[in-house]
Amino acid sequence: MNHWLVVPVVLPAFAGPLIVLAMRHDLVLQRVFSTAATAAQLLLALWLLLQSMGGEIQVYRLGNWAAPFGIVLMLDRLAALMLVLAGVLGLVIQLYAIGSGWDRRGRHFHSLWQFQLMGINGAFLTGDAFNLFVLFEILLIASYGLMIHAGGELRLRAGVQYVVYNLLGSSLFLAALGTLYAVTGTLNMADMAARIALLPAEDTALLRVGAVLLMLVFAVKAALVPLHFWLPATYARAPGPVAALFAIMTKVGIYGIIRFFTLVFPSDDALMRLAADILLPAALVTLVVGQLGVLGARHMGRMTAFAALGSVGTVMVAVAQFQPAGLAAGIWYLVHSTLATAALFLAVDLIGTRRQGGSLWLRPAPPIVQAGIVAALYFAAAIAMAGLPPLSGFLGKLAVLQSVREGDLTALIWTVILVTSLFGIVGLTRAGSIVFWKAHEDGTPAPHPAEEPQPDAPGFPSAALALTSVGALIAAMVVLTVLAGPMMRFAQDTAAQLSDPQRYIEAVLERQEGVK
């Protein structure tokens, strides 16, 4: 048994409390320790990714209890890829938070960050449905703290809405798990899959109720229309780096849908058709709402939030077919859109921290310092978000378009994706031109160079670090584009592995030598 599998959960679980208990008075110590812990998680995730490339599904039995009685962690290609994504985002955005000074505007930023990563890592690794619920709660409770970091009235109000919405989602999650447990008598995902295949026909009605409830829960997390209402205000009002990290939180919902509907439920054909029939229209509407929101937004945070919504829609269009080609395209676009959303949130935050009063409203304002480099970063992030060449979003959208060519709705899906992309491009361009080109048109003269806050002034703890970390996210997308061939093959291998649930069931339930 490979004990490294549990470390991505255990390491932040120890780092978080240690930061609160032993380092709460020393910000520098917190920064060093927390960054080291996140970097260690990233290295570990990369190592686990290397191990998963062989295609073996590794299973870790907590306390060495036999499945399905104990909790298991599973590492497959998808879980490893998501761990790496969480590690990259966690580290880069943490460096941005340090560079931009966000981490000292409130208390306990770094320990909440570690708890957040603990929940995210655990949710990707776990092979037990109830354990997934517990880890969801861990990542949510950390996100509540991060969401209202640095306080402020509107942020607290948006935070209350966010918490209420997610608590209702959690109740629904429990109800779904209870229904599934009542039907199958197990909570282990692989065991559940094995039992659903043998379920008598008269029990399938209750099973489908449970499955659709579970899909609704993940749709709330992924912010699929019409369950998306929590997202725009939350993301727009959250501190910039926190909103950037939240880019992966919607993807946790998508991950849940992929995991359950490829591993647990595929033996019930009618249920899978039902899921596809609900998810595909929802994904298309999400895409339209998201990109129209980009076009109509008057606030840069809100605009980026709607762009994130649009990217969720694009991923779900590909995933909702539950075919290997669609899954591969979805996984590729999922990785890309997470990086792009995070980069755009950080670029917007760069603008906000340089404007008077941190205003993110799309109105002409006096020119900002370092306008050239900030504009370049915004430009690159917007290109990525809109899915234009040369960054990886273009290849991702192409893969998504190609993956739906076999179906009946090809014309509709192509039209929606292409037309909404145009909305996105226009919206992002308009925002960029208001912020950077109309900067002089509000009547106030440009500030005299001597009055400009210097990047070394207290408002800018380390502008270089902040700019570099946004650049690092864009560099990650350049790497994704340059290594498109190997990455696409990896996504196809991942999809192939997901399409064969029998191997998961064997790995969890059958190979159990030396357990209690």
Added chain:
Amino acid sequence: MEFLIASAIGSLTAAGVYLSLRKRSFAVVLGMTLLTYATNLFLFVTGRLVIDQPPVLREGVTAYTDPLPQALVLTAIVISFGMTAVVVMMALGSFIEGGDDRIDLPRRDREGPGA
């Protein structure tokens, strides 16, 4: 017995949904509490209703009540308790900062200062 439990879960859920759709955060918090009660009761009966039986299987015992939902309910109660405390604190924070306990966002969230 089944009717009693089922109607209890039903009425708690109905009241919870109604209250959580109100626009004051106090009612919403109450509604969420009722909803979590309903969910906990529901989880409790997912192992089927059994009366007067031991929860753990022993040698020679044929009838027993499923212990797993009870463990799940314990976890769910702890989590929902903590979450309710968090939402109460946040609602209090926004009440103190904003001066009212409305759950919806004010106009200036959409239109900016001076709108």
